[in-house]
Amino acid sequence: MLRVKTIIVDDEFGVSLLLGSILSELEGALVVGTAENAIDAMKLVKDKSPSLAFLDIELPDMTGIDLAKNMREIQPDLAIVFVTAHQEYSLDAFKVFASDYILKPIDKERVKTTFAHIQQTLKTLEKDNSITQPPASRISINLGNERVFVKLGEIFYIEKSGRYTVINAVNGKFKTRQTLIELEQYLGPIFFRSHKSYIINTDRIERIVTYPNSSYYEVNFENYKDKALLSRDRIHELMKYSHYNV
Structure with missing residues (x-):
């Protein structure tokens, strides 16, 4: 089973705790860090090289949308899932190619389904990259x-x-x-x-x-x-x- 290194960024401790609890039940989910602000989140991306990030939209020092853009500069293929109480940012989330947009209160089954989809996508990419092909000229x-x-x-x-x-x-x-x-x-x-x-x-x-x-x-x-x-x-x-x- 592919292990997906995951970070959680939310200024509400209870939300991070709940997401961490849900992910702990899923095979292959590996939470490598949590953060309450954008600065700490960027450090996590640099230090831990996660494949997936759950982001709140409204953070104390930066919007989750801007944070997603900054994270992608470090790790272009990072999968992003927004978790928010605000529905009005969904179009902005689409523009940064978010994998999902989950509204609070958090639906446990939605998190599981989203994670399974991302895990399968990453597994497919890993398999494709492992196939040796003659280099194109x-x-x-x-x-x-x-x-x-x-x-x-x-x-x-x-x-x-x-x-x-x-x-x-x-x-x-x-x-x-x-x-x-x-x-x-x-x-x-x-x-x-x-x-x-x-x-x-x-x-x-x-x-x-x-x-x-x-x-x-x-x-x-x-x-x-x-x-x-x-x-x-x-x-x-x-x-x-x-x-x-x-």
Whole structure:
């Protein structure tokens, strides 16, 4: 049974206690920490690398919606379940791709069903990732009246821009409706999720520039004027792509 590392974030101790009690009855649920505010929650994500987070919407230092966005910058594939007494935030929850939106008072069976669904999704992804496939050398992009073939090595970066995803490559910029998560499956190990809105080709990086008081780094590429973003929390992961750092 797949073990799902889970955190609970709610400023009401009783709610955290109840959720923890429900999850303790479920096979594979592993609560690795609880928090009452966004600052402590972010620390949990960095330290514990959970796969699932139950979040209250109204926290003392940040909304649960904003917290979810910040968490995803550290862990892009983190599953989010909002638990709240306020129904009016459901549209905002949809925009950050929440797995569920559970209203208080908490329905025990709803929590169990939601957890089982997320656990199954994670299990499927783990199984798919374990299947060895020959690496793709290029992707094709449907542009309506034509299809363009782009070599993976010629892609500088891929950016989420509004309703579209833009592939920045040697031979141009190409828009697609595919999501970053969908594209990641075919890009290979040289590509790195540097930010919630960017995937970068690590072989094309020329330099990383930092600015005082900024939450991001700027990624510059060889022989390319446009730039991507790198979240500060992802810099240490990116350094693993270098054979030697001085």
